[in-house]
Every structure is written in structure tokens, then in C-alpha cells.
Amino acid sequence: MKIFLTGASGYIGRHVRSTFLRAGYQVVALTRQACPPDANTKNLEWLQADLRDLSRHLEVMKRCDVIVHTAMEYSEDGEVAGADLRACEAFSHTTLPIIYTGNLFSSLSGTDGTIAEAALFNGPERLSDVDAGSRHWRNQVERVLLRLPNRVAIIRLGFVYGGIGSHLCDILPRSNSGAYVYYEGSQHEWPMVHIADVCALYLEALTADANGIFHAAQPGTLISDVVQAAARHAGRSAEARNAGDPDLRDDASAFLERSVTAHNSRARAIGWQPRIQFPDFLDSSPDVDFSERRRHA
Ligand SMILES: NC(=O)c1ccc[n+]([C@@H]2O[C@H](COP(=O)([O-])OP(=O)(O)OC[C@H]3O[C@@H](n4cnc5c(N)ncnc54)[C@H](OP(=O)(O)O)[C@@H]3O)[C@@H](O)[C@H]2O)c1
Numbered sequence: 392m393k394i395f396l397t398g399a400s401g402y403i404g405r406h407v408r409s410t411f412l413r414a415g416y417q418v419v420a421l422t423r424q425a426c427p428p429d430a431n432t433k434n435l436e437w438l439q440a441d442l443r444d445l446s447r448h449l450e451v452m453k454r455c456d457v458i459v460h461t462a463m464e465y466s467e468d469g470e471v472a473g474a475d476l477r478a479c480e481a482f483s484h485t486t487l488p489i490i491y492t493g494n495l496f497s498s499l500s501g502t503d504g505t506i507a508e509a510a511l512f513n514g515p516e517r518l519s520d521v522d523a524g525s526r527h528w529r530n531q532v533e534r535v536l537l538r539l540p541n542r543v544a545i546i547r548l549g550f551v552y553g554g555i556g557s558h559l560c561d562i563l564p565r566s567n568s569g570a571y572v573y574y575e576g577s578q579h580e581w582p583m584v585h586i587a588d589v590c591a592l593y594l595e596a597l598t599a600d601a602n603g604i605f606h607a608a609q610p611g612t613l614i615s616d617v618v619q620a621a622a623r624h625a626g627r628s629a630e631a632r633n634a635g636d637p638d639l640r641d642d643a644s645a646f647l648e649r650s651v652t653a654h655n656s657r658a659r660a661i662g663w664q665p666r667i668q669f670p671d672f673l674d675s676s677p678d679v680d681f682s683e684r685r686r687h688a
Pocket residue numbers: 397398399400401402403404421422423424440441442443461462463464465470474492493494495496548549550551552558
């Protein structure tokens with residue numbers, strides 16, 4: 392099987408790439424960077440390409456058996472809808488199965504913060520109708536993708552930790568003095584998932600011919616426990632604060648103020664069995680070799 396993998400140099404993509412190669416698959420690995428020819432190996436071919444320009448690479452795409460999309464362009468304000476939409480538009484010109492990487496933190500949630508592994512089907516019909524300015528644009532993209540004739544599996548990730556390239560310690564909320572923070576007495580939860588378990592779900596999605604939405608997340612970890620474990624790991628302090636404390640950075644409070652609880656029964660039904668419980672951190676990688684540090688090695 393030959394896999395067209397976007398985001399192959401990123402945190403999620405580089406680990407997924409290694410997992411696919413170890414499983415014996417061929418990978419066409421996308422990055423915007425120029426790659427030296429010796430970065431290619433028997434089963435790995437780097438392709439310099441931009442998400443906005445993938446229609447130039449339709450022939451390469453069509454020579455693959457499946458698209459795995461883990462790339463995401465970011466601005467100061469977060470994820471960039473336009474690049475993702477252009478990429479999905481290009482995918483829709485193929486008949487290939489698509490595995491799309493979603494994000495539980497930008498998924499629609501019920502009033503109690505619980506996110507079901509189901510899509511709402513009252514959104515736009517076409518990618519061109521997606522409201523790129525909406526907070527829920529990614530859910531709109533998911534709905535359109537699930538209506539394509541292609542087989543589409545959407546893997547919505549929780550907060551991923553472990554392994555080379557983890558952003559966990561960079562994106563946790565901090566106070567102005569740099570301490571990691573959580574709200575005093577908060578029982579709010581985040582769905583955490585180790586990168587090795589994420590990779591295992593992508594493999595299951597390939598081999599089980601999965602269709603629909605799948606959550607890569609283990610529910611039930613308190614935000615305060617995540618913040619304290621990350622602080623121990625990073626050698627920083629962790630401080631409990633009251634909501635509204637003026638020393639919190641602007642974006643911190645929004646991140647801390649609600650629970651995100653994700654069901655993962657559909658992922659388990661295709662054979663996914665997450666094995667690593669938070670905070671087994673950076674050291675427990677039973678199936679994934681995290682020794683690779685160079686982006687194109
Ligand atoms: N990390 C998490 O905890 C987490 C949690 C939930 C969801 N997710 C989702 O997982 C996906 C991947 O996240 P990540 O953490 O792996 O991000 P990342 O480490 O920042 O990697 C982003 C990747 O996207 C590529 N990319 C960015 N803009 C591009 C463009 N215009 N054209 C082509 N490639 C482009 C980058 O490649 P080059 O720079 O080499 O071109 C890089 O490989 C995102 O959809 C994210 O929302 C991640």
C-alpha cells in the first residue's frame with residue numbers, strides 16, 4: 392500500500408510516517424521544505440508541496456492508495472482554514488480513501504462538554520460553502536468530507552503527548568511569570584492520548600477500512616493533573632489560580648474553563664486499544680521508535 396501523507400514533518404505526521412514505514416507501507420511524505428535526495432529511501436519519497444497547491448500533484452496522489460492528512464497551517468490566531476480547505480478540495484478530485492486529522496478541542500460539544508463520535512449533517516454541502524471564519528469550520532469540513540463518495544475516516548485527536556516533537560509543554564496555559572496554571576478546585580477534564588496510541592489508531596483506520604468519525608482520546612484526566620505533570624517534566628512551577636486572575640494570559644482562561652470529554656467507542660470497535668495512561672510521559676513508547684530527531688531522516 393502506498394500512502395500520500397501530508398504533514399509528514401510535523402509532530403503527528405512524523406510519528407505516523409515512522410509507524411507506516413515500519414508496517415511495510417510505502418509513503419509519499421509532504422513538506423514545504425526542500426529535501427535532499429538522500430532523504431528518500433526505498434519506501435519513502437519526500438515531496439515538496441504546499442497544501443494550497445496540491446492540485447499540481449494530483450497525478451502523484453492518484454498513484455497512491457490512500458490519503459492521510461495530518462498537515463495544518465497555523466497563524467498567530469490558530470489553525471488556518473484556507474489551506475485546509477484547498478487541500479480537501481484537491482483530495483475530493485480523487486477516488487482515494489481519505490484519513491483526515493480532526494481536533495477534539497475545536498469540535499462541537501454539548502452543554503456538558505461531551506463530544507460524541509458522530510457528525511451533524513445539517514452543515515454546508517460543499518467545501519466552497521464552508522464558513523472559514525466560523526469557530527466550527529473544522530466540523531463543517533468534516534461534514535462535507537463525510538458526504539464525498541470517497542471512504543473517509545476522521546480521526547479527532549485529543550491532547551497528544553509523548554515522543555519527539557510534542558507541543559504539550561509549549562501550549563499549556565501559563566501565567567505572565569511563566570508558571571503553568573490551572574483553576575483552583577476545578578474538576579475539568581481534558582482527553583489525553585499518547586502519540587504511540589495515536590499511531591496505533593491510524594494503523595487500525597488503514598487496515599480496518601474505517602469510515603466515519605473516530606476519537607483518539609482517553610477521557611477522564613483532570614486538567615490540574617496534566618498541568619502538574621507537565622510542570623514536573625519541564626522543571627517549572629504549577630500554580631492554582633482563581634478564574635479571572637489578572638496575571639493569567641488572555642488565552643489561558645478560555646483553555647481552562649471547560650471540560651472536554653470524548654467518547655471513543657467507535658475507535659475501540661475497530662480494534663483500537665489505547666495502552667498508555669496519562670501521565671506515563673515521554674518514556675513509554677512500546678511500539679514507536681522515537682529516536683529519530685531529524686525531520687527528514
Ligand atoms: N498535537 C496535538 O496535540 C494535536 C491535538 C489535536 C489535534 N491535532 C491536529 O493534528 C494535526 C497536526 O498537528 P501537529 O501537532 O502535528 O502540527 P505540527 O507539528 O505543527 O505540524 C504541522 C505540519 O503541517 C505542515 N504544514 C503546515 N502548513 C502547511 C502548508 N501550507 N502546506 C503543506 N504543509 C503544511 C508542516 O510541514 P512543513 O512545515 O514541513 O511544511 C508540518 O508537517 C492538526 O490538524 C492539529 O489540529 C494535534
